[in-house]
Amino acid sequence: MSEPRETLSGSTWDVEQLLGDALRPIEPPERLSGRFEDTMAAVTQAAAEELSDWADELSESELRALRDPRNWVRPVVAVGAGGVATGALVLLELRRRGRNRSESGLRSLTGGLRSRL
Amino acid sequence: MSGPEQNVEPAELAPAAKADLDRAFEDFYRAHLRDVYSYAYYRVGNHHDAEDLTEQAFLQAYRHFDRARRESDGRPLRPWVIRIAHNLASNYYRDRSRRPQTPLESTEPIAARHDTEAIAEGREELRQVMAHLEHLPEDRRDALIMRFALGMDNREIARALGRTDGATKVLIHRAIKQLQEEMSDERAA
Numbered sequence: 001m002s003e004p005r006e007t008l009s010g011s012t013w014d015v016e017q018l019l020g021d022a023l024r025p026i027e028p029p030e031r032l033s034g035r036f037e038d039t040m041a042a043v044t045q046a047a048a049e050e051l052s053d054w055a056d057e058l059s060e061s062e063l064r065a066l067r068d069p070r071n072w073v074r075p076v077v078a079v080g081a082g083g084v085a086t087g088a089l090v091l092l093e094l095r096r097r098g099r100n101r102s103e104s105g106l107r108s109l110t111g112g113l114r115s116r117l
Numbered sequence: 118m119s120g121p122e123q124n125v126e127p128a129e130l131a132p133a134a135k136a137d138l139d140r141a142f143e144d145f146y147r148a149h150l151r152d153v154y155s156y157a158y159y160r161v162g163n164h165h166d167a168e169d170l171t172e173q174a175f176l177q178a179y180r181h182f183d184r185a186r187r188e189s190d191g192r193p194l195r196p197w198v199i200r201i202a203h204n205l206a207s208n209y210y211r212d213r214s215r216r217p218q219t220p221l222e223s224t225e226p227i228a229a230r231h232d233t234e235a236i237a238e239g240r241e242e243l244r245q246v247m248a249h250l251e252h253l254p255e256d257r258r259d260a261l262i263m264r265f266a267l268g269m270d271n272r273e274i275a276r277a278l279g280r281t282d283g284a285t286k287v288l289i290h291r292a293i294k295q296l297q298e299e300m301s302d303e304r305a306a
Contacts, residue, residue, distance in 0.1 A: 015296045016265075018246040023265035028154035028171065029164065036146070036172050040179060047128035 125183055142182050146175055149195055152267045153202050159262045160206040162251075170209065174202040196276035199267070203259060203277060249299050257292035264289060 065071050127138055157170040178198050185197055250258055263269040263277060275285040
């Protein structure tokens with residue numbers, strides 16, 4: 001059935017026939033279904049418990065509020081406002097330092113001129 | 118809130134929806150268990166790892182089953198689950214940096230010895246073709262397993278491998294040609 005057949009380029013194998021014979025579907029062992037059901041039950045049970053533990057800590061209305069994107073605006077605005085305020089404080093501090101530095105520079109310049117005179 | 122692009126974990130579904138999903142998944146599991154197991158077996162070369170791989174593939178499929186059903190538009194889900202098994206098998210080799218531990222034909226028999234193994238013992242050509250298949254590049258070997266062990270057509274194989282139909286056709290053609298040449302060379306030698 002799968003003897004090499006002669007072609008113009010020499011002998012060749014009927015590989016497709018051989019592959020068809022060799023690669024037969026494999027029946028899974030019966031225990032696999034039981035094993036999978038056990039694993040799946042354990043996984044879904046664990047997921048459900050984790051979810052209910054988490055949900056217990058929050059009321060239904062809180063959960064709904066958390067999921068509602070409209071309620072995400074306030075925290076975002078608060079974070080933005082905090083950032084702006086921090087930036088303004090940093091700017092003020094930098095300006096103050098800059099002013100001090102120029103004043104002390106002027107003072108040393110006039111001191112130098114006085115000593116020369 | 119669950120648009121078509123979002124995945125909802127089965128445990129997060131309402132009880133009625135989850136029951137419906139579980140029923141559908143049970144049918145899906147029954148319909149595709151043999152294919153996934155066959156693919157896994159021919160990829161890893163032994164029944165023990167094939168069982169693990171099959172279990173992992175279906176667990177992963179279950180997590181995304183709801184979304185897969187919504188997005189399939191009625192197309193068969195077999196390429197999708199085979200693709201999951203394919204990715205898991207690739208990781209299996211990458212993580213453990215190994216090839217199949219034992220050649221397919223010498224795999225330890227399980228309760229019911231499969232026909233292929235029995236045939237392979239008595240037929241030198243089958244042993245040879247399996248030996249050469251094992252040494253093909255991964256994508257070529259995969260395409261041949263899908264075609265001959267699972268009976269998938271080019272389009273299904275293309276979807277499972279994430280390629281175009283044309284590229285898949287070429288891939289299968291080259292895989293067969295390579296096997297043919299290698300077996301002819303061996304015979305000539």
